[in-house]
Amino acid sequence: MKNDTIYLAGVYTRTIMKSWFQYKVDAVLRSLAVFLREATGIIVIYFTLLKFESLNGWDIHELLFLFSLLFLTYGILIIFFTGLRDFGRTVRNGGFDRFILRPRGLLFQLIFSNADWFAAIGHGSLGIVLFVISAGNAGITWSPGTIIYYTAALIGGVMIQGAIFLLLASLNIYLLETNSLKELFYWNMRKFAGYPVSIFHKAIQFCMIYIVPFAFVNYFPAQYLLRKEDMAYPSIYMYLTPVVGVVMYLAAYGFWRYSIRYYNSSGN
């Protein structure tokens, strides 16, 4: 770590902010649009629960709490991992070659030269709103213990999704085009992730727990805090989120280090 690392990260961030906020009305509209687009699922579940009262034993506040974990982790994730989410484009247009030539770590540059602040604000503020509405009403008792648990679960959730992005970014070095894989394994699975995993078909539950482990991002942490009756999985899973996050991230990071040695430019 060189001593001007933090300074450099600051410069990157200011530059991104400046370019995003060049058109102020557009910036506000964009944040609003991301906010509303992401809120679609929430609005739908809200109206549905007005009619049906509970989903497999989860009431509206408990479901909103489940959603809030998903949005908060994504809001934090996207500040750091936009560069990896969009890495395919960087590789295809040769932008990655520029990064390699600079005297700084590749991940450092990828992380700090791209941060999707609109997505971060859109998702993050939605997460905070949902958390504020639901956390009190869902009957969670906050103590120093649960606060530490919650923080660790949030970080674990960010690392799990970060590891998925890092893994897919590494695959880009071999495949050039991984958007369809990302669509299949990340975005499609994420569509299920707002709901209690217990309501889905066994095959989907298996995917959500062991393959693309979104269940560890929100379902198991929420279970630790809420203790719902549909918890038909080993109770140790409620404590594993940070472990899964760290293990997945280290594995993905190892694969990344291994893969960049094989990087061939896509050409001019």
Add this chain to the structure above:
Amino acid sequence: MTKLYPYLAFVKKSFLGLSAYRFNHFMGILNTILRIFIFWEIYRALYGGRTEVDGITITMVATNFILSMGLDSVFFVNDYYLPDRIQNGSIATELLLPVSIHGRMLADNLGHALFQLLFHFVPAVAVSVLFIGIAAPADFSMLLLFLLSALFGYGVLWTISFAAQMLSFWLINVWSIMTIKNVFINVLSGSMIPLWFMPDWMRGVIRFTPFSSIYFTPLQIYLGQLSFSEILHGFLIQFFWIVILLSIGMFLWKKGQKKLVVQGG
């Protein structure tokens, strides 16, 4: 008829252009099936063993999702057809061509829709029906009226986009507007929450919007929930929205053309 010929060529071109991306297309079908499947599983959990809620059976709910999400894949609208051309300046050449740009836009979208109908709707609905099941149409005449009403539903969806696209004459970036528009369509058209289950006050609001005309009116006809006079009423409302939205679009088009400035070549 010869006047229509160039537009038919555009339909064909757009249709054929799509067959190039097989893997993406396959993913799209999978996506539609997954969406239908997710909502069906959610509703099965919500029903929790009950056969019906407010007179709506779980099969009717499945039919709602299969048809509205199936039609959603067919009802192709390129929200950025005009915005892209205004932004990159190619609108200037388009305006010089002896074919109407609106006709071309429609033809392009129709070619896409036709492709989707054959290669997306059919497989996605077939798989969903196989695994989930669907209610049969009330009778043959209702099936025909459903098809006609679905065509008008597409008209409503298309004209909403048509009017919204005109805003690109005044805005640098219409992505936000289009995204917000699509949120309204998703929530209020019944494709994500069957409108039977909307609270009464929301249904009151939705009555004054074009959104329920897109999928929900055709669906109600399909299920035989509407009498002939109600069906006629439904058609009139669809027709009303198409005319209104098209007029707004054309009005903005005339205004916008006057202030159009194309930067560079």
